[in-house]
Amino acid sequence: MPDVPADSLLITVAPTGAETTKADCPQLPTTIDELVATARECEAAGAAMIHVHVRDDEHRPTLEVSRLTETVTALRESTDLVVQLSTGGSVHDPLEARLKVLDAAPDSCSLTMGTTNFGDDVFSNxxxxxxxxxxLSQERQVVPEFELFDLGHVHALGRLLDTYGLPYGGKVHVDFVMGVPGGMPGTAPALVAGVAALPAAVTSWSATGIGRSTLPVALASLSMGGHLRVGMEDVLTLRRGVPVNSNAQLVERAAGLASAAQRTPMTPADARTLLGL
Structure with a gap:
């Protein structure tokens, strides 16, 4: 299988999350039809992977396996995107329910490498x-994306790989989630420190800046050869006082930054090669 071009950029879109309510942000895609429409728009704008949180009929976060499975199926039928399900869910979801996310058979899943303070809550891992x-991800042949909220999580990743070996597919992709109150700051020095500490087995990495750190983190990641995750899970404004109207806006902005950095958004097929799918 040919290698992914060196100047290519994986853009992952995280369109919904579990924190923002539909009432507070009506443009947030929470139904399956809205997610599918968003996924199509974002794929056309340059995204190659979608990081999915699912909501129920009342727009509340849910880990109901049937709803997850229906969502995965709908996204696969409508797009070529790599479909990644969140195993974090909401900070209030029990660990047992989070393990069952893999029953929906996504291409990829998030796997957070440690417990972190999350605003006023605790994200338990x-x-x-x-x-x-x-x-379980190895057994089910689901490719994990290791989510790193702090430097301790980077160290824990090395411990995990040393103990249990490589993921399914043989590639190790991580995402730095930066700027969460309680985690690592969304700054270039923090990203430099995190990347420097990555285990040698890591084959690719991306970065996510929460809120006001979105652009600083994106620019730092691009300058270091990393990839990007963007979306309304992570930021709801384009600039102070200007709300995001759609996830495609954020993907388009990321693609524009990539162009300035002489990087080309990769196709879903290239993303599958990068991730070992």
Whole structure:
């Protein structure tokens, strides 16, 4: 299989998340039809992977397996995007429900490498849970994206790989989630420190800046050869006082930054090569 071009850029879109309510942000895609429409627009704008949180009929976060499966199926039928399900769900979801996310058979899943303070809440990811979820991803042939909220998570990733070996597909892709209150700051020095500490087995990395750190993190990642995750899960304004109207706007902005950095958004097929799918 040919290698992915060196100047290509993986743009992942995270369109919904679990924190923002539909009432507070009516343009947030929360139904399956809205997610499919968003996915199509974002694929056309340059996204190659979609990071999915699912909502129920009342627009509340849910990990109901039937809803997850229906969403995965709809996205696969309508787009070529790599479909990644969040195993984080909401910070209030029990660990047992989060393990069952893989029953929906996504292409990829998020796998957060440690517990972190998350605003006023705690995002719980104890070591035994991380190990169980990782082994389950290997058994189910689902490619994990290791989410790193702090430098301790980078160290934990090395420990996990040393203990259980490489993921399904043999590639190791990570995403730095930066700027969460309680996690690492969304700054270039923090990203430099995180990348410098990555285990040698890591084959690709991306970065996500939350809120006002979106652009600083994106620019730092591009300057270091990393990839990008953008979307309304992570930021709801284009600039102070200017709301985001659609996820495609954020993907288009990322593609524009990529062009300025002489990077080309990769296709979903190239993303599959990059991730070992």
């Amino acid at each position: 104890p070591w035994p849970f991380i190990c169980e979820l990782y082994q």
